[in-house]
Amino acid sequence: MLINEISLKLGITARAIRFYEQKGLLTPAKQKENGYRTYTEQDAWRLQTIISLREVGMTLEDIRQTLAQTDLNQQEEVLSALQMQRSMLFQQWTEMKQIIGTMDQMIQAAQGSSNLPTELLYELAQQSKELRDLRGSWRDHWDFDRKALQFDELLQPASSFVDTTENGPLSDIDRSSPPIYTSYEAALDKIAQLISPAHGLKGLDVGTGTGNLAGKLQQIGLTMSAIDQSKQMLKLCAAKYADIELKLGNVLAIPFMDSTFDYVVSSFALHHLTEAQRELAWGEMLRVLKPGGIMCLADYMMQDRNEADAFLANLISSKATKLPMMHEQVDLYMTHTHITEWLLSHTSQVKSEALGNSIYVVYAQK
Numbered sequence: 001m002l003i004n005e006i007s008l009k010l011g012i013t014a015r016a017i018r019f020y021e022q023k024g025l026l027t028p029a030k031q032k033e034n035g036y037r038t039y040t041e042q043d044a045w046r047l048q049t050i051i052s053l054r055e056v057g058m059t060l061e062d063i064r065q066t067l068a069q070t071d072l073n074q075q076e077e078v079l080s081a082l083q084m085q086r087s088m089l090f091q092q093w094t095e096m097k098q099i100i101g102t103m104d105q106m107i108q109a110a111q112g113s114s115n116l117p118t119e120l121l122y123e124l125a126q127q128s129k130e131l132r133d134l135r136g137s138w139r140d141h142w143d144f145d146r147k148a149l150q151f152d153e154l155l156q157p158a159s160s161f162v163d164t165t166e167n168g169p170l171s172d173i174d175r176s177s178p179p180i181y182t183s184y185e186a187a188l189d190k191i192a193q194l195i196s197p198a199h200g201l202k203g204l205d206v207g208t209g210t211g212n213l214a215g216k217l218q219q220i221g222l223t224m225s226a227i228d229q230s231k232q233m234l235k236l237c238a239a240k241y242a243d244i245e246l247k248l249g250n251v252l253a254i255p256f257m258d259s260t261f262d263y264v265v266s267s268f269a270l271h272h273l274t275e276a277q278r279e280l281a282w283g284e285m286l287r288v289l290k291p292g293g294i295m296c297l298a299d300y301m302m303q304d305r306n307e308a309d310a311f312l313a314n315l316i317s318s319k320a321t322k323l324p325m326m327h328e329q330v331d332l333y334m335t336h337t338h339i340t341e342w343l344l345s346h347t348s349q350v351k352s353e354a355l356g357n358s359i360y361v362v363y364a365q366k
Contacts, residue, residue: 006039010047017047023060025050025067057092058085080231083248091253094284095132102128134280135252138273140229144209148232151210155184183355184268187298188213190353190361191265195294197222201262206251206285206297207269211237214244222263227255251281259290266297271334278334282342289366295347298361301334308333336360 007014020026021037026046028037039047046067053063062081069077102124109117109124147154191213197203199221205214208226210233218224218241225245228234234246249255251270264285270278285295302308312333336352339362343350349365 001039001044003037003039006044006047010044010051012047012051020047020050023064025060025064053085056082056085057089080248083231086247087249087253087255090249090255091135094253095135098131099128131280134276137277138229138250138252144228144230145232148210148230148236151233151236152212155212183357183359186355187359187361188216188267190355191267191296191298192216192220194353194361194363195263195265195296197263202260203263203265204254204256204261204288206254206264206266206281207272208237208246209233209269211241211244213265213267215241217263217265218244225256225261227251251284252277254284254288256288258287260288262290262293264289264293264295266299268299270297271300275334275338278339279342282339282346286346286366291366293366294363295343295366296361296363298355298359299334300358301336301339301360302358304335304337308335336362 001009003014003017007017017026021028026043028039028043030037049067049070050063053066058066058081062085066078066081069081105124106121109120144151195217197217197220201222203214203217203222203224205211205217205224205226208214208228209230211226214224214226214237224241224243225247226234226237227247227249228237229248229250231248234248237244238246247255251266251273266285270281273281282295289295302311336354340350340352343362343364347364347366350363352360352362354360
């Protein structure tokens with residue numbers, strides 16, 4: 001095909017085709033006698049791929065890398081790129097919903113006042129900006145991709161764990177943890193007991209890791225989906241539980257639509273967030289939960305802020321400052337009073353149970 005023919009076939013302008021050629025995304029052959037470009041069915045397929053990826057917001061550089069992986073038949077890497085783009089689009093979608101909500105508040109404030117309430121409008125705009133910044137603030141300080149291969153071993157008694165990885169010894173962060181994992185299976189069992197799911201309903205595991213909680217709930221009848229920000233964790237989860245729907249993403253912008261699930265659960269994932277991030281995360285978990293649905297999570301937490309401050313002071317004085325939830329920000333220490341008070345103001349029913357070793361399981365109904 002010549003350029004006008006492929007342009008007509010795909011419904012794309014010749015100018016756009018030339019643009020992608022200039023960017024090196026497309027390299028059609030040229031006829032020797034006249035220099036005209038000729039396009040094959042393979043070129044048409046490549047153009048369709050470029051158009052599709054542009055439609056979902058990929059940058060030209062991301063498209064270049066994705067096409068390179070496609071050329072090498074690296075399907076897993078291509079799927080990973082698409083999952084990453086989907087996660088980014090959901091973050092933009094949640095941010096846009098938030099902006100529209102802020103705009104509605106501004107309109108309502110302006111309509112209810114004879115003078116433009118400038119200070120209130122500014123305050124609403126600042127709140128919107130803070131939320132947007134918060135959604136993009138997650139950073140993986142713990143390098144979960146590297147830990148993925150031995151994550152399940154880390155949950156075993158210390159005596160049965162070999163402290164090495166293919167990249168060398170694990171850091172002190174991995175082996176100096178408080179006893180949150182000694183009650184790991186008991187916490188997962190308690191979540192399953194509390195939610196007592198009906199067969200065939202839909203559940204979401206947030207921060208699934210290698211899928212231990214999601215797999216347990218699937219085995220007792222739930223149709224499970226799961227998210228995690230670590231590609232390597234999801235890869236291992238897929239190998240263990242092929243029937244679980246997996247999405248790349250984090251809890252600050254859960255990559256599912258509103259009111260999708262009957263149950264939303266999480267185990268030992270939210271103590272990696274700051275206090276402000278946690279409130280946003282709890283809100284996201286409720287957003288994707290159906291009315292009447294159940295949210296249940298297990299995690300390491302202190303009883304209240306005083307206990308957390310005393311615990312932190314003791315850690316610093318003993319120089320044992322390398323823990324999974326240890327960071328330069330003190331508010332990484334979740335407290336039981338904070339989550340229960342927040343849930344009481346946002347849900348219809350809240351209950352919790354202490355499992356020992358500063359582990360709580362918290363249950364709430366939307």
